[in-house]
Amino acid sequence: MRDVVIIGIGETEFGELWDRSLREIGIEAGLKAIQDAGVRGEDVEKMYIGNMSAGKLIDQEHVAPLIADYAGLSHIPSTRIESGGASGGMALSEAYKTVASGMNDIVVVGGAEKMTDVAEEEAKKILSSTADQEWETVFGATFDSLYAMMARYHMDEYGTTREQLAEVAVKNHSNASKNPSAQFPRETSKDFVMGAPPVSDPLGMFDCAPLSDGGAALVLCPAERADEFEGEPIEIVSMGEGGDTMAVHEREDIGTLKATKRAAKMAYERAGITSQDIDFAEVHDNFTITEIMAIEDLGFFEKGEGGPATEEGKTRLNDEISVNTSGGLKAKGRPVGAVGISQAIEAVQQLREDAGDRQVEDPEYGLTHNMGGTGSSAVVHIFRRWS
Amino acid sequence: MAIPRFWREIRQRYKGIGVECKNCGEIYFPPRDICPECRRESYKKMEDYELKGTGEVVTYTKVHEPHPEFKDLSPYVMAIIEMDEGVRLTGHLVDVDYEQVERGMKVEASMRKLGEESPEGLIYYGYKFWPLDTHGKD
Numbered sequence: 001m002r003d004v005v006i007i008g009i010g011e012t013e014f015g016e017l018w019d020r021s022l023r024e025i026g027i028e029a030g031l032k033a034i035q036d037a038g039v040r041g042e043d044v045e046k047m048y049i050g051n052m053s054a055g056k057l058i059d060q061e062h063v064a065p066l067i068a069d070y071a072g073l074s075h076i077p078s079t080r081i082e083s084g085g086a087s088g089g090m091a092l093s094e095a096y097k098t099v100a101s102g103m104n105d106i107v108v109v110g111g112a113e114k115m116t117d118v119a120e121e122e123a124k125k126i127l128s129s130t131a132d133q134e135w136e137t138v139f140g141a142t143f144d145s146l147y148a149m150m151a152r153y154h155m156d157e158y159g160t161t162r163e164q165l166a167e168v169a170v171k172n173h174s175n176a177s178k179n180p181s182a183q184f185p186r187e188t189s190k191d192f193v194m195g196a197p198p199v200s201d202p203l204g205m206f207d208c209a210p211l212s213d214g215g216a217a218l219v220l221c222p223a224e225r226a227d228e229f230e231g232e233p234i235e236i237v238s239m240g241e242g243g244d245t246m247a248v249h250e251r252e253d254i255g256t257l258k259a260t261k262r263a264a265k266m267a268y269e270r271a272g273i274t275s276q277d278i279d280f281a282e283v284h285d286n287f288t289i290t291e292i293m294a295i296e297d298l299g300f301f302e303k304g305e306g307g308p309a310t311e312e313g314k315t316r317l318n319d320e321i322s323v324n325t326s327g328g329l330k331a332k333g334r335p336v337g338a339v340g341i342s343q344a345i346e347a348v349q350q351l352r353e354d355a356g357d358r359q360v361e362d363p364e365y366g367l368t369h370n371m372g373g374t375g376s377s378a379v380v381h382i383f384r385r386w387s
Numbered sequence: 388m389a390i391p392r393f394w395r396e397i398r399q400r401y402k403g404i405g406v407e408c409k410n411c412g413e414i415y416f417p418p419r420d421i422c423p424e425c426r427r428e429s430y431k432k433m434e435d436y437e438l439k440g441t442g443e444v445v446t447y448t449k450v451h452e453p454h455p456e457f458k459d460l461s462p463y464v465m466a467i468i469e470m471d472e473g474v475r476l477t478g479h480l481v482d483v484d485y486e487q488v489e490r491g492m493k494v495e496a497s498m499r500k501l502g503e504e505s506p507e508g509l510i511y512y513g514y515k516f517w518p519l520d521t522h523g524k525d
């Protein structure tokens with residue numbers, strides 16, 4: 001296996017981009033990444049695109065060659081990777097593997113989603129289809145309600161409180177207020193979060209990430225060739241992937257994200273480090289409860305301590321561990337298939353010490369955690385500066 | 388959802404028929420062709436097993452933003468129920484005061500209309516849950 005580095009990053013604005021198509025979004029992100037890396041289009045050997053549901057959202061399957069073609073790269077092989085909300089992270093893991101194995105040298109990996117071409121309730125229904133359609137959704141479960149039931153279980157089992165859930169949103173909005181590329185770069189308050197309209201008890205509107213359009217892209221190459229290009233290289237130290245049951249009800253402990261635990265264990269072992277070595281993490285906060293479970297199951301805090309740790313400020317910028325410095329899915333935005341790539345971009349910006357007002361002090365290791373469905377797939381990457 | 392997809396699962400959805408692994412004795416619902424514990428040893432040894440229909444609440448929520456086909460019922464209570472046989476299901480919990488719902492609450496299942504795609508469209512039927520010994524007694 002070869003060492004792999006990221007040499008270029010690029011992303012579009014996240015939000016309601018009604019005037020732009022998926023192919024335009026994909027191309028903008030990809031071109032920015034290629035320019036940042038200082039590679040030429042003809043250097044690119046392979047492209048991966050993370051995308052959850054273009055077939056349902058824009059009635060277009062096979063979007064990888066579509067984006068490659070309109071980027072002027074119709075001659076290169078390109079593949080779409082789908083793993084629900086983890087599509088972007090899983091695309092990155094495929095790109096990492098192809099470069100690490102020696103199969104390819106210069107690889108572009110992107111993620112893109114166009115979620116606002118359909119009505120919001122339709123987009124939410126499509127998102128729910130990443131849960132078990134035949135044994136959860138058809139009985140009346142929404143995506144929100146499945147996470148709400150995890151939240152209720154976590155509250156009953158571990159004593160997590162409604163206030164602690166709200167603190168996740170408050171922190172992530174505070175981080176986003178320092179991130180010029182966030183969709184919602186605004187502070188919010190605990191009272192505002194708790195007073196928002198109910199979605200699925202105990203979760204309200206401000207416990208849920210938005211549905212966004214947007215794209216993000218990276219350029220990867222073997223570390224041994226990093227000197228040939230302009231972009232400051234950041235190493236992908238390791239990757240781990242995990243799985244769990246498709247339906248929430250099949251899990252013995254509904255308050256634990258087993259796929260995440262499995263992915264993290266694999267990533268830490270491969271990197272030869274522990275959770276305590278991580279300085280900052282981008283975790284999959286599609287709901288506030290998910291961040292609380294994730295910071296426990298990634299090993300940053302003991303089980304049941306995620307809520308209190310959040311409330312005590314231990315996950316704030318430059319406290320014990322900086323979590324979701326970008327603003328997370330909650331406030332940076334959630335173009336589903338692009339999320340895993342967008343998280344990696346934050347890791348690169350932090351490790352390049354290019355994160356402005358939200359800069360983590362002297363970071364050594366950063367981690368990204370991307371999850372699909374209700375946690376039935378998960379992928380973790382660990383990054384550090386290349387030297 | 389396509390009609391064949393519903394038709395295939397009528398026995399499970401209407402009657403609560405799961406499977407028992409004749410290799411290890413574990414009960415599964417919804418049915419599986421292979422026991423996740425025994426895997427190949429269980430293939431062709433999974434036999435029908437009808438759930439008694441009683442169980443208790445594991446976790447629950449009140450849905451305020453349903454999918455369109457459930458709008459008429461909104462807001463409604465969803466729960467994950469652990470059946471007496473040990474399997475868990477997701478379903479509506481009806482005829483309850485949400486404030487009274489808690490982990491461990493005893494419930495029983497019955498077949499009811501779940502929702503419909505449109506006035507002329509497919510009607511979904513399946514199991515729902517009631518507090519134990521209350522349904523049909525109002």
